[in-house]
Amino acid sequence: MKPSRSEFITVRNLQYHIRHWGSDGAPKLFMLHGWMDVSASFQFLVDALQRDWHVIAPDWRGFGRTDFAETGYWHPDYLADLEAVLQHYSPQQPVNLLGHSLGANIAGIYAGVRPQRIARLVLLEGFGMPATRPDDAPKRYATWLDELQNPPGLRAYASQADVAMRLQKNNPRLNDVHAVFLAGHWAAPDCSGNWVLQADPQHRLTNPTLYRVEEIMACWREITASVLWVEAKNSELVPRFGPPEIARTEIDRRIAHIADVTILMVDDAGHMVQHDQPETLACAIENFLA
Template structure:
C-alpha cells in the first residue's frame, strides 16, 4: 500500500502528514505523542490503508512539520488542536475515527468533545483522559508547571538520549526487546536535539497541566455521546498506567479493553496485534 508524504500550510505553518488509502473509504486519523512523530505509525498505516483512508500528521514542532521558535508561536495544546482540526478541514475530512497516543489524546479529545458529530470511533493507546492514569513519572513535570526555574534542570533530563530510549524499552518483556528498532529513539532524539526544540518541549511540558482541566469535558463527552472506544494499552506503561486505561470503563462500560504485555510505545512490540484489533473493531463499529 502506497504511503504519501505531504505538507500543507496551515495558519502560516508548514504541517507535514502521511496519507494512504482510498479517500472514499472511512477515514482514520492517527495522532502521535511525545517525543516522536507520525513515524511511529510507519507500520500501522500500510496495515490499515487497504480498508481505510489513513492520515497521520506531525504536530507543529515535531517530526517534519515546521518548528517556529517559542518566541514566534504559542506552543500550547489548544494551539496544536486548532492546527490539527484546520488541517483536517483543509483536506476535506468530514467524519473520522481517531487513534490517540500520549500527546495525541488531549489534542484528539478536544476535537472529539467539541465536534462529537464528526467522530465515528476512538482508539486509545496510552492516550490518557483520567487522573488515575498518572504515575510518579509526572511528579517532576507537575512541579515544573508551578515553578519552572527550580525544576527545569530535572525536566531537561527527560529530553536527553537515555530518557528517550527508556520510553521505548521500559516495561517491554526481555524476549520482545529485540523487536524495537534503535532507529525509533535515534530519530526522536535527532528531532529533539535541533536548536530550539528543547525550548518548545519545555513549553509544552509547562502547558500540559491545562489538559487536566479538560478531563471533565472529555468524560462528559464519553457519557453523553457514547463513542465506540477501543483501548489497546501497554499494561507495563510507567508514563500512563493501566489504571488510566481501565478508567475509561467508568464512563464507557461498553468500551473494549485490551491490556498488552507492553510499555509506552506498544506499537513497536505489538504492532500486528494492535492492527488486528483495530481492523476487527472498526469493521464492526463503522458497519
C-alpha cells in the same frame, strides 16, 4: 514495509508535515502520534492492517518535519491544529480517529468538543496525566519561569545506530530493524554530522498550566462515537497514578465517563503498544471499525 508519502500543508501559519499511507480513494483513518514522537511511529501498525486504508498522520507542531512554534506548545493549539487538518482532508464526513498517548489525549478531548466530527475513536494509552491540586500552582509557575532563564536542550547522538540503541533502551521489545527505521525518522543529522531529535527543545519545558482532570472527563462525557480504549499490560505510564490498586481505580474512574467504550488490554506490550504488538492491535482496530 508499506510505502508512505509526504505532503506539506499550511495549518494556522505553520508548515505541517502530513504522512500518507494507502490510496486516496480508500476509507480514511487519521492517526495522531504522542509526545516526543513522529508520524512514522505508526509504520508497523499500518503494515499490519489487512484492509486498504488511506491513513493520514500529521507530525504535530514542533515534531518531525513540521515547523516549530515560536509561541510555545499549549493543548488548545493542538486541538485547533487537529480541527484544521480534519477540515482540510474531510470537511464534510465524520472521521475515524486514532491517537496514541498525547495524541490520544487530544483526540479524546476533541471528540467531546466536536462529537459530530467523529465516527469512531481509538485511544491508545490515553490515560491523561495524574490529577493536580490548586496548591501545586505556585511551584509549577516558579519552575517554568526558572526554566525559561535556562532553556532545556536535547541530547545529540554520534550516529543513527546510537539513536537506535537509545530507542531500544527505552523499549527493549523493539527489534533491530524497527529501531533503525524509527531512528531515521525520530532524529536527523545536523550540520556537524551529529544526530539530533526532530523535536523543539521547548517541549521539555514544564507546563505551568495545571492538568485539570475533571475538565477532561467533562469533555469525555460529551463523546457520542463508539470508543476503543487500548491499554498495554506492561504500560510504563500506569505507575504514575500510584500503587496498582489505586492506579486501576483512578483509570477506571476516568473510563467510566465515556458512554460507549470497549476496553482492550494488550499482553506483552508497553506504552509503545503500536511497536510491541502491531498485529494484535491492527486486528482489534479493524474489527472495531467494521
